[in-house]
């Protein structure tokens with residue numbers, strides 16, 4: 155059974171393979187999602203460039219968007235062949251582009267079509283097919299309406315529901331859609347009560363691991379987006395407290411691993427900034443954090459990273475920054491696997 159206890163949300167222009175590799179250095183257990191990838195890109199675009207990932211990134215899910223059952227099934231098959239552990243269908247994107255393309259949140263207007271798409275995807279792959287959806291559309295969402303969608307999609311073979319616990323207002327900007335419609339986590343708790351055999355992951359507005367742990371008493375999983383991008387170390391205690399892995403990397407340790415990664419990537423022709431841009435928040439709120447950010451943004455090179463590393467090493471010093479083994483007996487403190495904690 156796949157483990158959805160804690161995951162990082164799919165975010166366009168954020169959760170590319172470099173940022174995912176960074177997050178993986180902070181937490182071994184957390185589940186990662188790609189940026190939303192339109193099916194036609196997978197079918198006709200530069201597939202290797204779109205889909206390739208570092209093996210360390212797993213467990214990793216590919217998020218697809220589209221509206222045609224056969225194209226999405228084929229894209230899912232290709233994703234599975236690349237080694238993804240899960241294929242997710244985007245039913246939450248409210249952007250104008252998505253509406254014009256007939257994918258994302260607007261698909262919720264046509265649940266029959268969504269069921270047809272999901273059935274085709276489920277039949278095409280062996281890995282789990284999940285959905286990421288909102289509570290409903292245009293602020294007219296009702297709990298029975300939501301439960302009806304879940305029931306229909308479950309009949310199509312979906313077992314994992316990631317619910318961004320607010321509705322989508324198609325007339326609002328994408329950004330406003332992440333803030334304006336009110337969050338209703340209690341609806342996701344209720345779904346778990348009504349469909350105990352399905353896996354429910356709550357998403358939206360979770361800022362800390364403490365808050366995630368509180369939700370985990372009521373649902374199978376929690377997905378964090380912006381909070382992780384703003385400070386990847388929001389997940390610093392995740393391995394110990396959620397997964398019982400007994401491991402905690404320091405910021406400096408992660409920065410050094412990213413340096414090695416950047417060198418490897420440079421040999422493959424990756425521009426340093428493609429990696430460095432995701433590292434700007436690595437020392438957020440720490441001594442030297444602002445200078446770190448400035449040096450990386452201005453220099454955009456391996457040399458700039460070395461300079462920034464020297465700076466934070468001086469500021470922070472070595473003490474207390476080595477990898478910590480964590481206290482004994484911590485595995486017992488970790489949460490039970492998904493589905494058993496509710």
Ligand SMILES: Cc1cc2nc3c(=O)[nH]c(=O)nc-3n(C[C@H](O)[C@H](O)[C@H](O)COP(=O)(O)O)c2cc1C
Nearest residue numbers: 163164165166189190286318358359360378379380
């Ligand atoms: C920059 C950005 C890009 C996003 N791109 C996607 C995406 O590709 N697919 C998706 O399902 N949601 C996307 N989202 C929404 C997030 O996955 C998530 O549902 C939302 O940010 C709420 O979670 P949070 O409050 O933890 O950030 C994006 C959000 C942000 C901020």
